[in-house]
Amino acid sequence: xxxxxxxxxxxxxxxxxxxxxxxxxxxxxxxxxxxxxxxxxxxxxxxxxxxxxxxxxxxxxxxxxxxxxxxxxxxxxxxxxxxxxxxxxxxxxxx
Numbered sequence: 001x002x003x004x005x006x007x008x009x010x011x012x013x014x015x016x017x018x019x020x021x022x023x024x025x026x027x028x029x030x031x032x033x034x035x036x037x038x039x040x041x042x043x044x045x046x047x048x049x050x051x052x053x054x055x056x057x058x059x060x061x062x063x064x065x066x067x068x069x070x071x072x073x074x075x076x077x078x079x080x081x082x083x084x085x086x087x088x089x090x091x092x093x094x095x
Contacts (some may be wrong), residue, residue: 048056065073
C-alpha cells in the first residue's frame with residue numbers, strides 16, 4: 001500500500017450558509033438551554049430614530065461640501081439675518 005495524504009477540504013463543496021430568520025432564531029433559542037444556564041443573550045443593535053437618521057444625513061452632506069459651497073452658504077445666511085433685522089427694525093418703527 002502506498003501512502004496517500006488526506007485531501008484538503010475544498011470550501012467550494014460546502015453548501016452556502018442559510019440566511020433565513022427562522023434558522024437564526026433557532027440557533028439563538030438553542031443557546032439558552034439547561035445545559036448552559038448562564039449564557040448571555042446576543043445583543044442586537046436598536047433601530048435608529050428618525051432624528052438620528054436626519055442628523056447623520058446632515059453630517060454626511062456637511063462633510064461633502066466644497067469650500068465654494070461653504071462660502072456661498074455663509075453669505076446667504078448673513079444676508080438672511082440682515083434682512084430679518086431690517087424687517088424687525090421697520091416693524092418696530094411702525095408701532
